[in-house]
Amino acid sequence: MTTRHHAALGALTVAALTSALLTVPAAARSAADADGQLRIHDLQGSTRLSPYADRTVREVPGIVTGVRGYGSKGFWIQDPRGDGSAATSEGIFVFTGSGPAPGVRVGDSVLVSGKVGEYYYGGSGSGNQSVTQISGPEVTVVSSGHRLPRPEKLHADRIPEAYTPPGDPAQEDGIEGLALRPERYALDLYESLEGMNVQVPDARVVGPSTPYGELWVTVKPRQERTVRGGTRYSSYDAQNSGRLKIETLTPLSEEPFPATDTGDRLTGGAAGPLDYDQFGGYNLAARETVTVERRELPQERTRAQRRGELAVATYNVENLDPGDDPAKFQRLADGVVENLASPDILALEEIQDDTGARNDGTVTAGKTVSKLIDAIAAAGGPRYEWRGIAPQDGQDGGQPGGNIRNVFLFNPERVSFTDRPGGDATTATGVTEQRGRAALTHSPGRVTPEDAAWEDSRKPLAGEFRFRGRPVIVVANHFASKGGDQPLHGRVQPPQRSSEKQRLRQATQVNTFVKEVLAVQRKAKVVVLGDINDFEFSPTTQALTDGHALRSTVRSLPRDERYTYVFQGNAQVLDQTLVSPGIRRFDYDIVHTNAEFADQVSDHDPQVLRFRP
Template sequence: MTGQVKEKFGLTEIAEQIGQEPTKTGTAAVPAPVVIDQTRAETQGADKAYYESLENMLVTLPVSTLNSGGTNKFGETFVTPGTTRDRILEGEPLPASLLALDADAGAGNPVNPHKAPKSSTYVTADLFDEVRNATGPLAFSFGHYKLMPQPGAMPTVVKGPIAYPYNGLAATTAGQFRVVSFNVLNYFPVGVELDLSPVSQAEYNEKKARLADAIDDLLKRPDIVAVQEVYNLAVLQDLAATLGGYTAYLQEGNDSRSIDVGYLVKDGVSVANVRQFDRTTAGCDDSGRAYDRPPLAIDVTVAGEQFTIVNNHFKSKGGSGASGACQLQQANRLRDQVAALETAGREVIVLGDLNQFEFEPPLAALQTGSSLTNLWGSAPAEFRYSSHYQGALQTLDHVLVTDGLDDAVADFRYAPISTDYADRYLTNDGHKVADHNPAVLTLSFGAAQPEVPVTVSAQSRCIAGKAYVAVSARNDHTGPVGFEVESVFGAKSFTDVAAGASGYQSFATRQVSVAAGSVTVTATGTVGGQAATTVVTADYPAINCA
């Protein structure tokens, strides 16, 4: 063979001389594998000269440990030689000995590699599991050395301390209220293009069932789930129906792939005034707007406490978003919205996939000029991460609260159902259904008080050149309730409003224009045998009817 030795994407290869094909002279026996020396692997420099010397050779790794999470969605099992258990976190130097076991050798040659069946060399291993006697060629791709286990010669996996299924969350108790942020990864309907082919009915059914298991079983049915990467309201409503006892909320944004943010709200939770921030504002995101996925806000009333949740999905950290400049602009806009809410007397929870690490400028910007505090530092230290990438556990998903909610924070943690586990390829398993860990906030407001479930909306309208404020209050309870609607333009009472029915009042302002404002609805009824009162406010926009 005659050719030039060169590096292509980091892999050493021989580029054959044109017109001079190599000649096969026979078949040689496969040489015995070279045993990877743990000490040499750990002490090699940043250029990984030791691994370079073994590239394209048959090697054996006698024992290694998963310290970067479970086998990832690409079939990569990142390990370090030896038995030490120590999570590899973003911001820390990657160990020189880090390498991955790669499932490609048993994948066959699928038409669409994005939707290939499980590889026969997929290593089913979770965080801190041990992998023994992994043998195969040592390759290099995507910045890492990779040992390629061969069909029929799979390594042994020794289960470590991470329990499967995940059991790190207890159900909420009386007086507690749980809010979860969850990037659910491409929840698309049947027929929509995803990963080079349309979503099939079977794929859609499996995704829905696995999301339902994650929310219902692993996350213990939170009161509110703020979701990211949902295609439209219809699929979110379908998930709500599968779960039972939830209502879906979503508004379309500007994203070219039509991924949006939304909410699943448990029955009995009082919410109002669902609205987007800066949907049409010009800005730095790919659509030319401030946000491809505009923040979605919702007002919540719990045990007499009122606060606003703002669900976010900032610009991707890859590609044109790598510098973080756009995410910083988005953070500054969001911070200003929060500051305005605080000035109006509201407490705020900001959450979502912010596509920035906890130590980067956008997170600092959110906490400058508002009373927001990032709860990342209050999570259990060993679980402060929400994703894994290139062998490191990292945090892109965050929850921040204003200071009036500080005392109500009973617990904050990330539920590592995505990072810490390999995919079992089960059609109803919530582990690994997405590539982000849910961020779980549990609030405590003292003894639980019964609430009247009600949905309230307010709108500004022009009738015959005059401004009117229209208010609708819907009874979401199973029995009759009463409503007291109050505004600066008058009040209206409704008694014995039937389940599912609404009280409606249009207040005449007697003016050509009206400034933005809010109305208050007090709902009274009997819930669980106890008298209950719920107060909900709803905002209406300014309008000019001239």
């Protein structure tokens, strides 16, 4: 970037004006012709794509409203004059590259020359929207110390309830070519303010802060509010338009970002340029660190199971391996004992092998599990026993080298495990009849591990337990992740959920297995649970419950309590527990201990089911 400094703003030279006009298409010159100068709203246009893309422009005026001196370095400028149109933004990002920090300051009046372009974070194939920017800039600082343009206030009444205009998912450019309608759609409003100085008033935090200096708030506080202050994602058509990410422009090394949890309050608001990135879409790049009023949200604790109740829980422990900090094992153990009340059976997801992410061919997990069992006992819980099946090296997805798998812990003082040998990484368990009851041919055993549905994904682990002499079959799951799905905030609407195809095949496999159990014993007690990686209203859940073989227990909770995970400010269900018709009465609880908190031992909340077999 080349920077020049002038003492005062002077008139453009004839040569500069002629150069500016000759570098844009004739059809676009009318906006510049009115007063003889090309301005930011001309570059932004009234759609998501600039009419000046791939053109060189000269001496575009603006006031610097924010400077980013790290990462994707650059600064934002805004035209304080404007054209009076709600559809055209008066702000734009000037990309200066990865070199030294931009040589401008907030409040500088500048003239910027350079190439206009549309930049796609994550690449054009990601489905993300683009950011209009000027790159390779030559910057003239005309004067300094100017008052910033008055910020556009983002409040509940201004944000439309509808999130996005309808589009055709078959079209690669999606909604990019549509004229912006900021009064009707939230994504259009945010696009019409791209790069401009905006302000969020006091707002409720709906997603915990991250180590990268960012948090999520809602500017529509009544929109799908959860019981603990979040915003619930309740359907594919309820994207929650009031969500907005706040991130800091101040380097974290200079001014740490305050740790915040769901339900806290952003006090004093925040102001800065409206930016866009691949990790959440539109976001406010705050010029100053934010202040937060802490609510001190407590971790939930579930009740203990009664004498005649069987408690079956599930917990994604997020890539647990023996090399993890002992504090993680201690916190997980405390959570099992204090928050989950020491369930009788605990299905764990993301147990890594004994050497963690080191890709050395190790597949055993005895050290990982034993270390957790010891920690639970030390925390005052039972001395659990465990069962599991080691995967084939590198065949179950997850972190490379980690060989994550599902594992059962059980309290031998209250429940017994029915061992039937023969199950291994590639041998499927089946269903047989014993004394009129359904039984597994292999326990523990894997459900159809050789089927293509489980390629590069965790295989379900089935086990047969006995509680007070009564058999219960439990199937622990960790379905394929949502990686590769297009974002809610992207240019393709509705977003394509490509990862769903594999989960649908997986759900069908598990559903078929449960039907085989029920064909042998109609009233068999079957619990299917784990990290399903999909919503309670999803086609995946519909496939799991097909033919009334299972029902999702999450629907037994009030709507504002249905969530196990928080993603980009949306509290949502990813972990589920489903039961066969033989389990008519039950008590189900999602125990909110992680997802809403900045200081979390896992990114998932555990859940527990209690019933009388």
